[in-house]
Amino acid sequence: MKIRVKFAKTGNMRFIGHLDILRYFQKAFQRAKLPLRFTEGFHPHPVLSFASPLGVGLTSEGEYFDTELVENMDCAEIRERLNAQMSEGMSVLAVIRLVDTEKKRNNNAMALVGQAEYQVRLRKAFSHQADWEETVHQFLMQEKIPVLRCTKRNTEEVNIRPLIYEMRAEPEPDTFFLRISAGSAANLRPETVLDALLHFTQSQQFPGEGDAETEKAENGNAGTENAAEQTGSAMDRAGKYEICRLDILTAEGIPLGEAGKEDQ
Amino acid sequence: MRKLALEDDILLKVEKPARYIGGEIGSVMKDPTRVRTRFAMCFPDVYEIGMSHLGIQILYAMLNSREDIWCERVYSPWTDLDAVMRERHIPLFALESQDPVRRFDFLGITIQYEMCYTNILQILDLSGIPLHAEERSWDDPIVIGGGPCTYNPEPLAPFFDLFYIGEGETQMLRLIDIYQECRAQGVSREEFLLRASSVPGLYVPSLYKTTYHEDGTIASFRPVVPGVPERVRKEIETDLDHTWYPEHPIVPFIKVTQDRVVLEIQRGCIRGCRFCQAGMIYRPVRERSLSFNEDMARQMLDSTGQEEISLSSLSSSDYSNLSPLLENLIEECDRRHVNISLPSLRIDSFSLDVMKRVQDVRKSSLTFAPEAGTQRMRDVINKGLTEEDILHGASEAFRGGWNRVKLYFMIGLPGETKEDVQGIAELSEKVCETYYDAVPRENRHGKIQLTASSSFFVPKPFTPFQWAKMLPEQEYLRRARFLKDTFRAQKCGRSMHYQYHEADVTVLEGVLARGDRRTAAVVESAYRKGCLFDSWSDCFDRERWQAAFEENGVDPEFYTLRDRSEDEIFPWDFIDIGVTRKFLRREWNRAMQGVVTPNCRQACSGCGAAVFGCGICRTHGEKGGQAG
Ligand code: SF4
Numbered sequence: 034m035k036i037r038v039k040f041a042k043t044g045n046m047r048f049i050g051h052l053d054i055l056r057y058f059q060k061a062f063q064r065a066k067l068p069l070r071f072t073e074g075f076h077p078h079p080v081l082s083f084a085s086p087l088g089v090g091l092t093s094e095g096e097y098f099d100t101e102l103v104e105n106m107d108c109a110e111i112r113e114r115l116n117a118q119m120s121e122g123m124s125v126l127a128v129i130r131l132v133d134t135e136k137k138r139n140n141n142a143m144a145l146v147g148q149a150e151y152q153v154r155l156r157k158a159f160s161h162q163a164d165w166e167e168t169v170h171q172f173l174m175q176e177k178i179p180v181l182r183c184t185k186r187n188t189e190e191v192n193i194r195p196l197i198y199e200m201r202a203e204p205e206p207d208t209f210f211l212r213i214s215a216g217s218a219a220n221l222r223p224e225t226v227l228d229a230l231l232h233f234t235q236s237q238q239f240p241g242e243g244d245a246e247t248e249k250a251e252n253g254n255a256g257t258e259n260a261a262e263q264t265g266s267a268m269d270r271a272g273k274y275e276i277c278r279l280d281i282l283t284a285e286g287i288p289l290g291e292a293g294k295e296d297q
Numbered sequence: 298m299r300k301l302a303l304e305d306d307i308l309l310k311v312e313k314p315a316r317y318i319g320g321e322i323g324s325v326m327k328d329p330t331r332v333r334t335r336f337a338m339c340f341p342d343v344y345e346i347g348m349s350h351l352g353i354q355i356l357y358a359m360l361n362s363r364e365d366i367w368c369e370r371v372y373s374p375w376t377d378l379d380a381v382m383r384e385r386h387i388p389l390f391a392l393e394s395q396d397p398v399r400r401f402d403f404l405g406i407t408i409q410y411e412m413c414y415t416n417i418l419q420i421l422d423l424s425g426i427p428l429h430a431e432e433r434s435w436d437d438p439i440v441i442g443g444g445p446c447t448y449n450p451e452p453l454a455p456f457f458d459l460f461y462i463g464e465g466e467t468q469m470l471r472l473i474d475i476y477q478e479c480r481a482q483g484v485s486r487e488e489f490l491l492r493a494s495s496v497p498g499l500y501v502p503s504l505y506k507t508t509y510h511e512d513g514t515i516a517s518f519r520p521v522v523p524g525v526p527e528r529v530r531k532e533i534e535t536d537l538d539h540t541w542y543p544e545h546p547i548v549p550f551i552k553v554t555q556d557r558v559v560l561e562i563q564r565g566c567i568r569g570c571r572f573c574q575a576g577m578i579y580r581p582v583r584e585r586s587l588s589f590n591e592d593m594a595r596q597m598l599d600s601t602g603q604e605e606i607s608l609s610s611l612s613s614s615d616y617s618n619l620s621p622l623l624e625n626l627i628e629e630c631d632r633r634h635v636n637i638s639l640p641s642l643r644i645d646s647f648s649l650d651v652m653k654r655v656q657d658v659r660k661s662s663l664t665f666a667p668e669a670g671t672q673r674m675r676d677v678i679n680k681g682l683t684e685e686d687i688l689h690g691a692s693e694a695f696r697g698g699w700n701r702v703k704l705y706f707m708i709g710l711p712g713e714t715k716e717d718v719q720g721i722a723e724l725s726e727k728v729c730e731t732y733y734d735a736v737p738r739e740n741r742h743g744k745i746q747l748t749a750s751s752s753f754f755v756p757k758p759f760t761p762f763q764w765a766k767m768l769p770e771q772e773y774l775r776r777a778r779f780l781k782d783t784f785r786a787q788k789c790g791r792s793m794h795y796q797y798h799e800a801d802v803t804v805l806e807g808v809l810a811r812g813d814r815r816t817a818a819v820v821e822s823a824y825r826k827g828c829l830f831d832s833w834s835d836c837f838d839r840e841r842w843q844a845a846f847e848e849n850g851v852d853p854e855f856y857t858l859r860d861r862s863e864d865e866i867f868p869w870d871f872i873d874i875g876v877t878r879k880f881l882r883r884e885w886n887r888a889m890q891g892v893v894t895p896n897c898r899q900a901c902s903g904c905g906a907a908v909f910g911c912g913i914c915r916t917h918g919e920k921g922g923q924a925g
């Protein structure tokens with residue numbers, strides 16, 4: 034029985050990296066006595082394939098992985114039994130049964146990822162007390178939002194505007210909602226968008242003057258990239274922003290929890 | 298959500314923040330307002346190492362089984378966090394509550410190796426606890442040390458209020474009862490320590506005084522307060538089937554050194570190798586029953602979901618029920634897809650058969666610990682492993698498909714000759730040749746890969762070699778280099794890889810292992826100069842240590858290179874481990890004559906440990922009790 038597990042990773046669990054979360058869930062299934070399918074061979078191991086690794090320092094309300102049990106079981110029971118094994122900050126939000134991937138090959142969690150939603154809050158030191166609603170509006174009105182992307186060999190300019198599908202200031206102070214491109218085709222990081230926004234704000238306040246610090250931050254963080262583990266700049270990121278991933282969606286904007294369900 | 302002691306900006310800057318956040322499955326949370334006594338249990342090394350230690354998990358389970366006690370964990374902050382904590386004046390905290398250690402009633406520190414001594418001072422310092430016990434008040438926790446290094450606690454004497462000599466299961470709770478009573482009565486800290494000194498196994502260093510002869514050796518060691526016991530006998534758990542065991546061990550979020558559940562199938566060792574401290578201080582060997590071990594394995598796998606279980610014991614092959622235990626475990630673990638790891642198994646047809654079933658032969662390696670290269674030297678150290686055993690075991694293993702071998706040796710053993718050193722390479726060569734003899738060309742999976750490692754021998758208290766002198770650092774290195782050349786000159790030299798441990802660390806370990814109270818000042822100076830994590834080769838700083846010795850006018854060679862006379866008073870002589878000094882001396886003499894002594898299963902040699910009236914001594918009946 035193939036299942037997709039949707040879970041939240043909040044609180045202090047934000048300090049646990051992706052690979053450790055994987056091992057954490059393997060053990061949780063064992064404790065819950067849920068019979069995972071193991072690979073053959075001398076070192077049998079279960080296969081848990083995650084939709085998109087979450088960097089250290091970020092929390093999430095919508096993470097996903099797919100796996101397989103050797104028995105058919107009730108999804109609600111699986112969820113309950115897993116939740117009985119969670120540590121503080123982790124909870125299983127939903128377990129759904131997937132159609133057999135043999136028949137429908139491209140519906141594994143990772144392949145489906147196309148967008149992601151985030152809530153980002155500026156930490157105090159970086160708060161700008163701007164009229165965010167208006168600023169975000171103007172920010173999005175730009176034809177191009179260029180950011181610098183550093184690769185090993187050179188630095189190039191990338192326009193991230195087409196990768197931002199939705200962005201708004203939330204009623205809470207210095208808080209934003211983002212729906213941006215994710216996945217193997219074009220993975221945009223939320224802090225890249227926020228860096229660009231802050232840069233935009235400053236250039237509006239002080240036209241003509243580039244702010245050295247923001248530019249530096251931009252160089253460090255900017256860019257779209259396909260790297261699977263985005264833990265590189267946990268410090269930069271967390272120093273400035275509190276980021277929570279709200280959900281992961283397909284390219285069409287369907288939450289992964291809805292996509293690939295058996296009845297589809 | 299538990300509030301963390303460290304802010305996000307710190308946690309995201311340091312390596313592996315999970316080291317400092319607690320909250321793991323199996324960790325115990327209690328309401329601090331509803332407990333009477335708070336205990337911080339510390340392993341003074343980095344989290345991944347400390348979390349791998351079974352002893353702490355046993356005591357954690359035991360202390361937390363009492364509703365009025367909350368036991369939490371503390372590990373050494375790694376150097377990155379250490380710097381931040383000093384700069385920002387953040388006090389050291391316990392993982393569970395994240396509360397400052399200084400607010401606890403007890404700080405228990407397990408002392409597993411000499412090279413962690415500066416880390417102990419780091420723990421005290423970062424906690425804001427005065428380094429010297431005499432400067433502490435009721436505002437500070439009672440600092441209590443335990444673990445193998447407390448069998449010579451003297452180099453740490455000024456820093457501890459108490460030492461617990463022996464196995465923690467027996468008297469810890471009683472000590473806490475006395476503490477609670479003292480606090481309720483409002484007596485002084487000194488009065489509490491005095492009362493504690495009457496608990497078996499407890500040693501209060503401030504109640505004893507050492508005097509020295511002119512030549513620097515000890516003239517006397519006595520209690521300074523009437524009524525305080527002259528000698529302290531180690532505590533042992535006599536019945537390992539009816540005692541605490543961590544049924545719900547903590548499951549770390551991150552990978553730790555022992556990333557598995559640990560089943561301690563027995564305690565102690567029957568063998569009596571003459572260099573081995575564990576073999577003496579944990580006497581007599583006590584087995585846990587088959588049913589205890591099986592139940593515990595099942596419970597721990599259930600409660601943790603771990604993917605691996607490891608049998609723990611000094612010498613697993615000597616466990617009498619090993620075969621049925623493994624049969625059962627292999628079946629159980631197969632069903633659960635759990636791996637079994639079997640360290641400390643002697644290589645013979647039984648163990649090879651078992652290993653074949655639990656490991657991937659092509660990926661695993663065989664381990665032998667002959668410790669010495671010649672039979673003469675193996676007789677001196679009483680290592681009952683012959684060349685024939687090794688070559689026979691190796692030959693069988695090679696035929697079974699193994700082609701990787703690890704061999705462990707020691708250099709600098711008492712009376713070592715050039716031949717003994719050479720013998721290490723020659724024995725290794727024979728193992729290689731055995732491969733080519735045993736396995737026909739067409740069945741070979743590539744070349745044999747042999748790794749030989751040597752450490753330099755360090756004489757430890759309570760071993761027959763406690764009288765032995767060490768060698769100068771240069772001599773260790775000379776012998777190791779000579780051995781390296783000898784390896785290269787062998788026919789199979791290209792299939793063999795030889796490596797040796799650092800000699801400077803060995804010499805320091807030698808000083809601290811047999812040090813007295815005067816060496817404490819050196820440890821403190823070294824710490825003040827910045828020494829920390831001395832067991833990590835990239836942290837060890839020999840110049841600073843050298844300066845610390847000079848500053849205190851302490852000559853390391855007094856502790857390492859001096860001949861010790863038969864009746865010299867040793868700093869640790871006040872401790873009674875059951876095994877008598879007379880027996881150890883007899884063993885020293887037999888070593889010098891190259892005479893082997895049978896192990897406890899073959900015959901009782903009357904070492905003295907029969908006073909505990911348990912374990913293997915009982916199978917020898919009256920005899921065990923009488924001899925000594
Ligand atoms: S076999 Fe020898 S070296 Fe190993 S634990 Fe026993 S006494 Fe020590």
Ligand code: SF4
Pocket residue numbers: 580581582896897900901902903904905906907913914917921
């Ligand atoms: S008294 Fe005898 S049986 Fe007991 S530990 Fe000593 S030598 Fe072994």
